[in-house]
Amino acid sequence: GAGVSQSPSNKVTEKGKDVELRCDPISGHTALYWYRQRLGQGLEFLIYFQGNSAPDKSGLPSDRFSAERTGESVSTLTIQRTQQEDSAVYLCASSRAGSDSYNEQFFGPGTRLTVL
Amino acid sequence: AQSVAQPEDQVNVAEGNPLTVKCTYSVxxxxxxxxxxxxxNRGLQFLLKYITGDNLVKGSYGFEAEFNKSQTSFHLKKPSALVSDSALYFCAVRKTEGRRALTFGSGTRLQVQP
Structure with a gap:
């Protein structure tokens, strides 16, 4: 079956511009996560959605970062007024949720963002 | 706060030899x-997980990991390494209650030499 997809795969932007990154989770997965992976580092959690609500936004690094999700499907991560330190690979993951909340997360291929 | 430590940036092993990638956690x-x-150039792929029960967990591609509560460790192992196992490996943890986001280690690059 189809996995998690993300678009674009690569994005190059100029400092100060806004960018939108898109994630299509696996159908039926109610939980959706955004992570950031800087070069040579592990993943940093950004935000978690259960359905279209976001009970955990604790990882968003600043108010320039926001995300939304439509129902139990597509999510968009928006970065306003991009800075060079925002350059990273942004990864989206989804999982089944509910009482068995230890389900593994399935990751998309990521969007590589480069801010010049 | 929860954290994961992967003390080795890189592990080198000869093909056919056993491999261990170390992970310790705090939660x-x-x-x-x-x-x-x-x-x-590919996304992260799930290998295995420990939830409860048997401390030895078996996963994909012949990998296994042993949960050791007293040492707060979850080392990844494979009896016989393949060149195709060469990749970046990440250990992750979350609490059984509360926050669902995973906390990842910094990763260990495994290099298997022919």
Whole structure:
């Protein structure tokens, strides 16, 4: 079956511009996560959605970062007024949720963002 | 706060030899533990997880991991390494209650030499 997809795969932007990154989770997965992976580092959690609500936004690094999700499907991560330190690979993951909340997360291929 | 330590940036092993990739964690309460693998230009792939029960967990591609509560470790192992196992490996943890986001280690690059 189809996995998690993300678009674009690569994005190059100029400092100060806004960018939108898109994630299509696996159908039926109610939980959706955004992570950031800087070069040579592990993943940093950004935000978690259960359905279209976001009970955990604790990882968003600043108010320039926001995300939304439509129902139990597509999510968009928006970065306003991009800075060079925002350059990273942004990864989206989804999982089944509910009482068995230890389900593994399935990751998309990521969007590589480069801010010049 | 929860954290994961992968003390080795890189592990080198000869093909056919056993391999171990180390992971220790810190979390209040009981953990759920995961290993993921990242191949070049590909997303993270799930390998295995520890939820409860048997401390030895078997996963994909012949990998296994042993949960050791007293040492707060979850080392990844494979009896006989393949060149195709060369990749970046990440250990991750979350608490059994509360926050669902995973906390990842910084990754260990495994290089298997022919």
């Amino acid at each position: 209040s309460g009981n953990p759920y533990l995961f290993w993921y693998v990242q191949y070049p």
